[in-house]
Amino acid sequence: MTSKKPNILFLMADQMAASALSFYGHKLVKTPNLDALAEESVIFDSAYCNSPLCAPSRYVLMTGQLPAKIGAFDNAADFPADIPTFAHYLRKQNYQTALSGKMHFCGPEQLHGFEDRLTTDIYPADYGWFPNWDDPDTRPTWYHNMSSVTQAGPCVRTNQLDFDDEVTFQAKRYLHDYARGNQERPFCLTVSLTHPHDPYAIPEQYWNLYKDEDIDLPEITIPKEEQDPHSLRLQDVFAFDEQPITEPQIRNARRAYYGAISYVDEKIGEVLKSLKDCGLDEDTIIVFSGDHGDMLGERNLWFKMSFFENSVRVPMLVHSPKRFSAKRVKESVSTMDLLPTFVDFATNSTPHDYAMPIQGRSLVPHLEGTGGHDEVIAEYFGEGTIAPLFMIRRGDYKYIHCPKDPDQLFNLKDDPKELHNLAGDSAYSAALAEFKQEALERWDSNALTEDVLVSQRRRRLVVSALNRGKKKPWDHQPVFDSAEMYMRNHIDLDDLEARSRFPKVD
Template identity: 45%
Template sequence: MDKPNILFVMADQMSAKALPFYGHKVVRASALSKLASQGVVFENAYCNSPLCGPSRLSMMSGLLPSKVGGYDNAPEFSATTPTFAHYLRLNGYRTCLSGKMHFAGPDQLHGYEERLTTDIYPSDFGWTPNWAEPKAKVKFQDMQNVLETGPCLRSLQIDYDDDVEVQAVRWLYDRARDSKPQPFMLTVSFTSPHDPYVARPEFWNLYTDDEIDLPEVSALDPASLDAHSARIYEHYSIGAATVTDNHIRNARHGYYASIEYIDAKLAALMNVLEETGLSDNTVVVFVSDHGDMMGERGMYYKKCFFEWSVRVPMIVWAPKRFAPNRVETPVSLLDILATFNDLGGGGTEILETDGTSLVPLLRGEQLPDRIIAGEFLAEGVFEPTFMLRDSRYKLFYSEIDPPLLFNLEADPLELNNLAQDISVKGELTRLMAKAESLWDASALKIDIIADQNKRRLIAKSHQFGVPPAWDFQPYTDASQQYVRAGRWTVEVEAKAHLNPIE
């Protein structure tokens, strides 16, 4: 087969646990469900940081966040770090981004040849935490987005995601009528269903209030929380809010409606592929950057290693290449780089990656036993915190906290901490040794604080004089649009025609 096109669709904060093909009983998401039924579904896919910026930087680089300075939501992503977009360009691909990727710093492309929209979030260092002063909390959100939700006609996120879709659809039509076709990788990255949990009425009204479920695990006693959960609980000021069942149902209602909103946008993209014939040689990959706790355990948003926060959807759709399948092997977003390079022909040797190509799994083959690693190094904690996940167990690890160990096979709700259970002491010892070999937490903390100090100084300096213009400015060359001097209308129209596929 020829090198396939790659349509890489990303949602933001969409938990695998909230989707029907992972077992959710309420959400429908028909387009995603169809994609899953015809594609390869990874049952146990994880982000490598439960926060937007670090998750995306590690995904694009194929390296753990700590290796690329992806500590928080204002990281300097070095222009010298190769990304999957660079590797695909070397393999002959045209690369394009429509939507969010949370780049901070002057490089706003990182291997993409084109970018169709600006980002939704700032490109400067203004969101840098301050670990040097633990009492100097950085709060990007509190419980307001849980307490105040409902249908709306427009929102900032709707404005953004509608633009992302329009630009991506237009770009795909342009590729279908290219006179000199070239394999492409188009990333379409939406910001929904990220909070606030609001949606247009046509999506809100897909669900009635009485069918919205409550969390499987009710709020835990704050006094009984593990150390990491207690910090996140305080960070979001959860204890300061009075959250009723009605609040939780409303927030979930908005979250489910926002999933349906993204589902409709996926359907629009798939329709373009199908009606233009591009679907015959396009691999569609759908993922999210992290999940959302949605009230499970009395916790909200993200920034923790429990399943609702850290487990993400991952679907690979290419019916003419890969038979529908469900893969149990744990995988992570780190695997995207090697997988894309492999799909693109693998003509360029990968310099460094912590991931593995998933193409063998897509073909129904097996990979050796794996351990998936995750990190959280941002606001809400003041010490590096880590996660390891193998085929059965998940370890929460920090040098300052007692470990947490869960058997996800026997305890999918993560209610029974086995760290003191002598019967699994060998498993705990094995995973603890792996964590200690992967991370030097003390040295990493020193590096993080030094990096934060530099970024905060630079951000402060930019308040004086003229600040640098890092935010991406989409450019349209109007001289090449529609009918221009030296061209006949009939000639231009003829070249622009894209006829239906018979």
């Protein structure tokens, strides 16, 4: 790598299944901007999130720590203010750190190292969206149901479109302001879109990029009597059996999802154009990834919350052609590895003196072709499970363990669709025993169960109390200094126009 500190542009999409992208082999979905980026990028073919749920996955991504270490149990878990994030580490290296879009921070701290947060979040900052392991048989009424599928189709407007249009506008404005400001500090700008997350609704211009007859239907159907216990609980969580789901509805949901991916691609294209127009593209490392995938009806499952591939696997690419030659990486890595990677970009050194031990591992050896790890450790404590759920992905194998459920072991090289659970095959008894022993040594399920229960009970009390009397929301409120925007009388007109125009005119 060069000695100059590069800018970092981190692009995120929400609930983006890697399998639905053309640079991972999908034959239908149209993503010209991402495809062009991928041609010059290092593409990670086996990248995963470390907890297939929005908030826990993002906390892990930002801290380089697994959920259990930082209490990132579910979508209403508090994100402790004293846990360093990549924004803290980069800011310490004199980076400008900015966030435009979703990061699903819960709790009164809403910056977590970002110097500027350009939008509010699309999701609430309070503790209201927690599961209840004390009452596992009661479905949480606040959780989305199959209406995301049954009502899928074209639309004129949604709150998600409102949000992502603003996210894109503010990201472009940030780049324009940076270019006009003759900045000496490098930037790390995170642009986090909420699409293609359900509900599956998208304007006709994106819907019409696809035709009904071209939409692929789910390849795998698992009858209820053959589902594993966690999948059965997930179906209860999103009320899968409350109404019949028709083939046209499934087709509509997938068509709208593909349209939403094309919308994301267009928004990313706008940001990349601003980066190039501002002359910042040559010295900016671009990273694209996501928080988790979407089952999209495979195995009769929707959304995420599962350790099956469509749910837990994410896209990941790194674009910096002058630093890293374009190639594909087959080893398994995770979004937990992004923090040490960003720190390496900023410091040009490995190892780094971290404030606390980091569980993620830098991707720079993969990027430079000098080696790298082949392992993903994942944890899940959210909706649909009644005890800690763990995953070890290493080599050809994926092992899933929960003290309440039968073990699962898959050879993804031979069985990429995860149809054959090898845990019951005597030929794999040694491999299973080895994974199981590792899980028992790595995790204390009883202690973690108690940690989750205590966390949920604390938050139930806090939510109940704060819902009485005056409400003081924690949601981030972006602040703009209107006195310094557009035309104002405290600055000479020629000076104002010269300051605002880019590129400058002699």
